[in-house]
Amino acid sequence: MRLNRKIILFWLAAVITVSSCKSKKQDQQENQATEVKAVTAPAFNADSAYGYVAKQVAFGPRVPNTDAHRRCGDYLIAQLKQFGCEVTVQNFTATTYDNLKLNARNIIGSINPNAPKRIVLASHWDSRPFADQDSVARTKPVIGANDGASGVGVLLEMARTIQQSGVKPDVGIDLIFFDAEDWGNSELAKDEYGGFCLGSQYWAANKHKPGYTAYYGVLLDMVGAKGATFLKEGNSMQYAPTVVNKVWETASRMGYNQYFVDTGQSGPAITDDHLPVNKVAKIPMIDIIHLKVESGSFFKDWHTAHDDMDNIDRGTLKAVGQVLLQTLYNEE
Numbered sequence: 001m002r003l004n005r006k007i008i009l010f011w012l013a014a015v016i017t018v019s020s021c022k023s024k025k026q027d028q029q030e031n032q033a034t035e036v037k038a039v040t041a042p043a044f045n046a047d048s049a050y051g052y053v054a055k056q057v058a059f060g061p062r063v064p065n066t067d068a069h070r071r072c073g074d075y076l077i078a079q080l081k082q083f084g085c086e087v088t089v090q091n092f093t094a095t096t097y098d099n100l101k102l103n104a105r106n107i108i109g110s111i112n113p114n115a116p117k118r119i120v121l122a123s124h125w126d127s128r129p130f131a132d133q134d135s136v137a138r139t140k141p142v143i144g145a146n147d148g149a150s151g152v153g154v155l156l157e158m159a160r161t162i163q164q165s166g167v168k169p170d171v172g173i174d175l176i177f178f179d180a181e182d183w184g185n186s187e188l189a190k191d192e193y194g195g196f197c198l199g200s201q202y203w204a205a206n207k208h209k210p211g212y213t214a215y216y217g218v219l220l221d222m223v224g225a226k227g228a229t230f231l232k233e234g235n236s237m238q239y240a241p242t243v244v245n246k247v248w249e250t251a252s253r254m255g256y257n258q259y260f261v262d263t264g265q266s267g268p269a270i271t272d273d274h275l276p277v278n279k280v281a282k283i284p285m286i287d288i289i290h291l292k293v294e295s296g297s298f299f300k301d302w303h304t305a306h307d308d309m310d311n312i313d314r315g316t317l318k319a320v321g322q323v324l325l326q327t328l329y330n331e332e
Contacts, residue, residue: 001181001196001221001272001289041329042165044321045157046314052079053145053153053224053312061141062127062148064094064102064180069126076107076125076152076177083159085109085175088208094180097188097195104179106199108208111162115172119328120217120283121158123151124181124199124273132185133303142303144182146290146311150224152177154321161325169328174214178203178273186271193271200273204280215331216243217285219274223320225299226313230260230320231267231291235275238266240284247286250330251323259319261293268296288320 055075060068080087090106107125127144131137155175162168178199189195222228236244251260274285290299301307 001270039329041322041325042161042167044161044318044325046318046321048160049153049157049317049321050312050314051153052156053149053317054309056125056149056152057143057145057309061129061143062125063129063141064104064126064183072125073105073107073179076156079156080107080109080159080175083109083156083163085111085159086113090203090206090208092199092202092206094183094198094202096180096183096198097185097190100183102180102183102198104199104202106179106203106208107177109159109175110172111159111175112168112172115170117170117331118172118174118212118214119331120174120176120214120277120285121155121220121324122176122178122200122217122273122277122285123155123220124148124179125152125177126179126182126199128182128303131303131305134305137305140305142182142305143308145308146222146224146299147302147307148182150222150312150317151220154220154223154317154324157317157321158325161321169331171215171328171331173328176203181273193275196271197273197276201276201280204276207281213281214283216240217274217277217283218243218247218324218327219272219277219285219287219289220320221272221287222290222299222302223288224312224317225290226311226316228259228290228299228313228316229293230288231263231293231296232265233287233289233291234266234269235272235278236286238269239274239278240286243284243286247288247323247327250327251319254323254326256319256323259316260323263293267291 094102128142180198184196186194
């Protein structure tokens with residue numbers, strides 16, 4: 001994923017203006033209760049989610065065309081099957097901005113596969129081949145504990161929780177682990193995605209089932225760091241504002257405002273896997289992604305050799321997983 005720095009500067013100015021003159025009417029609107037389906041979702045186990053993140057990290061950097069990448073993919077497939085998902089593996093060859101061929105695969109696990117109303121939950125499972133934001137080890141591959149593994153860990157725990165609870169949501173759920181997201185270079189790549197999002201671009205143009213569609217989608221990216229804040233990302237507010245508000249209102253009712261922050265303005269617009277899903281697949285998808293309130297930037301160890309398990313916090317995993325579970329169980 002990548003940031004647009006001009007958009008960040010504009011966003012910062014807007015946040016300062018809006019936060020200084022918030023109206024009483026807006027305060028009243030925020031305090032109004034929203035009618036929701038009275039269903040309590042099963043409890044999300046943060047320790048279990050943490051374990052799934054650690055397991056991915058233990059394989060090493062999940063860089064396409066490596067043995068660690070292959071073994072981790074096999075592990076994800078096995079876990080989804082263990083949780084009772086209908087699994088589809090979408091093999092494809094991705095061409096990078098620097099003209100390398102990657103043996104890649106999108107991994108899809110479906111819950112309630114025959115339900116007509118479907119929701120997509122996604123994360124990328126590969127990790128970046130070079131730590132270009134590191135001050136020293138710029139050519140070293142990124143272990144990707146937060147940037148990649150955290151989102152996958154949350155989705156695996158959600159699948160386990162739903163299976164073991166014995167009560168599934170009324171909707172169908174498709175968990176999609178996109179591959180080859182993180183091999184981009186926004187300075188050298190010529191395409192609109194800066195060389196990123198190869199797996200989601202492929203899936204959007206070649207969905208895993210003919211005629212597949214979904215009511216909406218949620219992308220998780222960097223959702224495990226201590227003290228993480230998730231702003232209402234700019235592209236999400238452009239393409240799927242209703243979904244953003246649904247999730248943020250659920251978080252607010254559950255007491256997770258410190259994570260799901262509402263500044264009153266859209267946050268920076270991020271190039272991420274939700275873009276091709278919105279633009280090509282025409283499924284409204286939002287991005288829950290760590291963005292600092294004060295700067296709009298990513299977490300401190302983004303694209304460095306220090307994105308390891310020291311970054312992962314059980315409290316953040318719990319907040320994201322529990323909010324998403326409650327959102328799903330509120331659906332009819």
